[in-house]
Amino acid sequence: MTERLHIDWTRCQGRGACMELLPELIRSDDWGYPIAIDGHPELKVPGALIDYARRAVKECPRLALTLLPDGA
Numbered sequence: 001m002t003e004r005l006h007i008d009w010t011r012c013q014g015r016g017a018c019m020e021l022l023p024e025l026i027r028s029d030d031w032g033y034p035i036a037i038d039g040h041p042e043l044k045v046p047g048a049l050i051d052y053a054r055r056a057v058k059e060c061p062r063l064a065l066t067l068l069p070d071g072a
Contacts, residue, residue, distance in 0.1 A: 002070040005053050006042045007034055011064035018065055021056040
């Protein structure tokens with residue numbers, strides 16, 4: 001099952017942990033906040049990166065990242 005990574009910008013304080021843990025999927029916007037590499041608040045996580053995405057979700061100090069089942 002594929003999963004989507006959701007970035008809740010209202011919770012984020014731009015600390016950058018997610019960008020360090022998951023640079024393949026998350027980059028910084030012009031103000032230092034995380035944004036998916038495609039510019040959307042959600043993106044599909046490739047199977048090869050799911051463990052890294054789970055770690056980024058777990059390590060986010062503001063709980064701004066969530067993994068959702070694809071299609072939810």
